Amino acid sequence: MKLLIIGGGVFLGRAIAAEALRRGHEVTTFNRGRSGEDLPGVAAVRGDREVSADLDRLVDGEWWDAVIDVCGFTPRVVLDSVRRLSGHVGHYTFISSISAYADFGEKPGIDESFARFECPPDADADYGDYGVLKAGCERAVEEHFDGPVLVIQPGLILGPHENVGRLPWWLTRIARGGRAPAPGSRVVAPGDPERPIQLIDARDIAAFTLDKVAESTTGRFLTGGVPGRETYGSWLRECVEVTGSDAELVWIDDAFLIDHGVGQWTELPLWSTSDDVWATSSAKALAAGLTCRPMSQTVRDTWEWLKDIPEERRSFGVRNLRHGIDPDKEAHVLAEWSASAHE
Known part of the structure; x- marks a missing residue:
């Protein structure tokens, strides 16, 4: 599988890149090169997703089977990436957060059926806090990518790096x-x-995400651990x-x-x-093959x-x-x- 990772040098993105390389995938990473180091074996493209010219250079003449977007925090910025990647990737995975649910921390048993924060897909960074903006980022991908979309919503992530x-x-x-x-x-x-x-290892999210990408899975999966x-x-x-x-x-x-x-x-x-x-529910992800060490x-x-x-x-x-x-x-x-x- 030919895979593009937006990010890929830090923590969860690094874990996804490492697992993808271990599985023999062809991996391109797109990041500024400031927060972490790309793993040996990836094709690293330096650029800033907030700079249109950098995105244009990234996609020019390129095609990937899938993109995994690990570092999207502002809906407007994610929306621009989605529009420019449409037609250049076959499947879009967005790494979001359990914080996108309005009742997280307020009600037990949060799962994919609960309401997310209201946030438009073109909102700027000053529209709300982290969870609100993540909900808007999800909508930017779900509503505007021209192809199948998968959203992964991790809980509290730990692990090496x-x-x-x-x-x-x-x-x-x-x-x-x-x-x-x-x-x-x-x-x-x-x-x-x-x-x-209730905690989860970044490496377990990475393995589950790549399994679902390989299957061209769509929808949302809350991955908060057992x-x-x-x-x-x-x-x-x-x-x-x-x-x-x-x-x-x-x-x-x-x-x-x-x-x-x-x-x-x-x-x-x-x-x-x-x-x-x-007390959140990862039942859907666990039933779909998530395993947690x-x-x-x-x-x-x-x-x-x-x-x-x-x-x-x-x-x-x-x-x-x-x-x-x-x-x-x-x-x-x-x-x-x-x-x-x-x-």
Whole structure:
């Protein structure tokens, strides 16, 4: 299969490119070359999807069996790509997000039947937030591509080469244990350790996406992982085990953390007091062949990739979003928790 990947150098796009090469596909990547490095074996075309001349140069005289668009965030920009690629690719896959659903995090059991945010397919970046814009991007592809369309809607993605910085921050903090600047070997662990979480490995999304592309599948698939299979406690304990750390997980109540100004999602990555976040349905994708490796394997493989990267070169965020609690703030929370006779 002759495949074009818009992106392809970072995290999920990289995983898709790696799996496509492993399967023997002919892979072209189109990106600016700023965020990551293209894998050996791909034909890398440098360009900016927001520059019309770059898109024209990309498609001039070319044909691909399929395109996988991994880095579409603004509907108007995606719409321009869709129009220019129509007639040059046979099948369009857009990598979206579960955040495109208006009720994500507010209601349990989100699946493909739930309503998406209202957003026109030609909206600019200032029209709304990430989830709203992703819904508009989906419509740009669904309504304007001249051919079959597949939309993949991932949930919370982890795995080697993660650039969002959630699991890398936890592994780094836990591996540090009692070494400075950590506040001793005690590590704040948020909420209930038995709280179910629902995560998915980027490599599993990559394999499923390529399976569906090869079958010229259409429609939308929510790929959030297997609900209820892992808990927050089980995956943090796995972090302790794989790093060989002396870290002691100190589980602190949600309310106490909120009262002390600890930020959900960011300061303690993947901590949310909304259980609905972890109760979405991947039933359609699972029935269609999605397989999800145990999160313990994801943690181990991520540590194998991360451990040889110096701490000062590790990434704990993308764009304007940075993950991780300040060591002094963490030490203060731990001290207050102990002083309040919770231990």
